[in-house]
Amino acid sequence: MKQSFDAIVVGAGPAGSSAALTMARAGLKVALLERGDFPGEKNMFGGVLHRLTALEEAFPDFWNQAPLERHIVKKSLTFMTGESSFNVNFDTEASDRPPYNGYTIYRPRFDRWLAEEAVKAGATLLTRSTVDDVVIEKGKVVGVTMLRDGAELRAPVVIAADGVLSFTAKKAGLRRPKFDPSHQAVGVKAMVDLPKEVIDDRFGLVRDQGASNEIVGCTEGVRGGGYLYTNYDSLSIGLVLHLSSLSQSGKTPYDLLNAFMKQPQMAKMLRGGRLLEYSAHLVPEGGYEMMPEIVGDGILVAGDAAAMCIVTGLNLEGINLATQSGVLAGKAAVEAHAKKDFSRAGLAVYRRMLEESYVLKDLKLYRRTPGMLHNDRIYSQYPEMVCGLMDEIYRIDGAPKDTMTKVLLRAAREKVGLKNLLADVYSGWRAL
Amino acid sequence: MNINPDEIFDTTSFNVDREPHIVLDTEICKKCDQRACVNACPARCYTWSEEDGKMTFVHDGCLECGTCYVVCARDAFTRWRYPRGGFGVSYRMT
Ligand SMILES: Cc1cc2nc3c(=O)[nH]c(=O)nc-3n(C[C@H](O)[C@H](O)[C@H](O)COP(=O)(O)OP(=O)(O)OC[C@H]3O[C@@H](n4cnc5c(N)ncnc54)[C@H](O)[C@@H]3O)c2cc1C
Ligand code: SF4
Ligand code: SF4
Numbered sequence: 001m002k003q004s005f006d007a008i009v010v011g012a013g014p015a016g017s018s019a020a021l022t023m024a025r026a027g028l029k030v031a032l033l034e035r036g037d038f039p040g041e042k043n044m045f046g047g048v049l050h051r052l053t054a055l056e057e058a059f060p061d062f063w064n065q066a067p068l069e070r071h072i073v074k075k076s077l078t079f080m081t082g083e084s085s086f087n088v089n090f091d092t093e094a095s096d097r098p099p100y101n102g103y104t105i106y107r108p109r110f111d112r113w114l115a116e117e118a119v120k121a122g123a124t125l126l127t128r129s130t131v132d133d134v135v136i137e138k139g140k141v142v143g144v145t146m147l148r149d150g151a152e153l154r155a156p157v158v159i160a161a162d163g164v165l166s167f168t169a170k171k172a173g174l175r176r177p178k179f180d181p182s183h184q185a186v187g188v189k190a191m192v193d194l195p196k197e198v199i200d201d202r203f204g205l206v207r208d209q210g211a212s213n214e215i216v217g218c219t220e221g222v223r224g225g226g227y228l229y230t231n232y233d234s235l236s237i238g239l240v241l242h243l244s245s246l247s248q249s250g251k252t253p254y255d256l257l258n259a260f261m262k263q264p265q266m267a268k269m270l271r272g273g274r275l276l277e278y279s280a281h282l283v284p285e286g287g288y289e290m291m292p293e294i295v296g297d298g299i300l301v302a303g304d305a306a307a308m309c310i311v312t313g314l315n316l317e318g319i320n321l322a323t324q325s326g327v328l329a330g331k332a333a334v335e336a337h338a339k340k341d342f343s344r345a346g347l348a349v350y351r352r353m354l355e356e357s358y359v360l361k362d363l364k365l366y367r368r369t370p371g372m373l374h375n376d377r378i379y380s381q382y383p384e385m386v387c388g389l390m391d392e393i394y395r396i397d398g399a400p401k402d403t404m405t406k407v408l409l410r411a412a413r414e415k416v417g418l419k420n421l422l423a424d425v426y427s428g429w430r431a432l
Numbered sequence: 433m434n435i436n437p438d439e440i441f442d443t444t445s446f447n448v449d450r451e452p453h454i455v456l457d458t459e460i461c462k463k464c465d466q467r468a469c470v471n472a473c474p475a476r477c478y479t480w481s482e483e484d485g486k487m488t489f490v491h492d493g494c495l496e497c498g499t500c501y502v503v504c505a506r507d508a509f510t511r512w513r514y515p516r517g518g519f520g521v522s523y524r525m526t
């Protein structure tokens with residue numbers, strides 16, 4: 001069986017569906033291929049959808065249409081040790097009104113909704129379709145083949161939006177055949193069932209307000225961090241662990257997650273909850289440094305497939321970049337159709353549009369951050385320093401107190417070393 | 433609350449394909465000096481037995497995360513791909 005389209009999109013995640021939506025609205029005949037039973041079935045993430053300016057253009061009242069859980073009004077960063085935690089909170093009314101600055105979502109619901117919008121615009125969604133290979137003729141990608149029955153689909157342009165491992169980009173020769181483990185992290189997550197009222201009480205929320213919490217120091221020295229997000233009536237709790245560090249540590253992701261959930265301050269938040277689902281997925285956190293080629297003859301690469309992810313420790317941005325790059329890839333394909341030029345040069349407008357958007361600007365801006373985050377001190381010494389410092393400041397035990405400066409310097413010297421502290425502040429400053 | 437990967441079917445749904453999507457050349461594993469797959473796999477699909485000097489891989493509870501694909505320094509896979517359409521892990525609310 002051979003079928004022809006104007007464009008083929010591999011993967012109905014946020015990047016792929018945004019691309020399909022853009023092209024279908026412009027009148028192209030689009031095939032959107034997804035290996036899952038439905039879009040989103042295979043997709044997990046931490047849980048916070050940042051503001052999607054690309055989709056707000058496509059859906060002017062995005063927040064009324066998309067299946068969202070809570071909007072984030074409270075963001076916090078926590079430094080944690082086995083028994084204590086130090087929390088920095090940012091709470092703002094500005095995030096409590098539209099256009100909201102971020103939401104929690106469930107991927108199986110959100111991704112399905114977005115793909116259905118692409119279908120409403122005219123795209124053909126083919127689920128249970130795992131793409132096996134790209135079809136190359138005269139050096140140009142002209143289609144894809146499917147795993148199950150070897151069916152072949154043809155189109156002058158293919159958009160690889162098949163996520164972090166992107167076998168499509170690999171088969172088209174656009175990404176390196178082997179990944180560097182220090183460019184990838186694995187995220188694990190537990191979904192915990194809790195009544196809405198209990199979540200509201202525990203986190204100090206009303207209506208659909210939500211909270212997000214990033215945690216450093218909860219990974220037993222493995223590079224990475226934790227997160228705790230509020231959904232409408234469940235919590236998402238998990239860890240992101242750098243693969244090179246995890247491998248060397250000999251520790252397992254589930255043991256680390258179990259220990260994290262038992263940490264006393266975390267256990268209090270989860271008390272009474274029931275485990276609903278356990279999941280895992282990779283994060284291409286090497287960012288700009290690990291980007292593949294994103295334009296080839298007859299092919300474009302978008303979203304995680306192009307390593308468009310920004311991990312700073314304060315935020316993990318992926319879906320906003322995925323949807324933005326998906327929309328731009330779609331626009332580039334529409335332009336290529338107008339000019340009937342699907343060569344690398346004809347499609348290069350995609351790269352130019354990305355350079356002008358926040359996608360490549362931000363990826364370049366944060367290009368040093370992954371390197372900075374490969375500093376082991378961040379994951380145990382600093383949390384211990386901060387918590388130790390707070391303990392000394394607050395503890396009243398009859399002994400006379402030192403000046404703040406003395407306490408600070410002592411904690412820094414004991415836990416981190418002053419030279420290290422200065423070096424880290426400097427590299428952190430440059431990276432962020 | 434505790435996550436036990438040996439009881440992964442209690443908390444995560446699968447439509448297991450009889451045809452494995454990951455196939456391992458366990459001879460390569462015998463000579464491996466790191467075995468990062470064993471500890472890094474979030475679903476404990478890899479088990480190394482020191483006594484028998486043997487690697488066992490089970491694809492049933494695989495979360496399709498890709499960790500083993502990236503951490504294996506010896507490229508021990510004769511096949512590493514996603515399951516055929518419709519098979520494998522099925523998340524409902526993550
Ligand atoms: C633990 C964790 C926490 C995260 N936290 C956040 C966060 O809080 N906020 C945020 O914005 N981002 C976060 N991210 C990143 C975010 O999830 C990704 O950046 C985003 O999902 C990328 O979208 P995408 O469409 O490019 O790829 P994906 O969402 O991975 O979609 C790819 C799609 O392609 C399909 N597919 C793959 N191969 C094939 C094939 N061969 N044939 C057919 N279909 C195929 C897949 O089934 C999938 O539906 C997190 C990621 C992880 C793992
Ligand atoms: S890391 Fe690779 S070679 Fe080593 S034991 Fe695991 S699968 Fe086998
Ligand atoms: S893909 Fe992930 S869950 Fe599956 S075997 Fe590899 S590491 Fe384990």
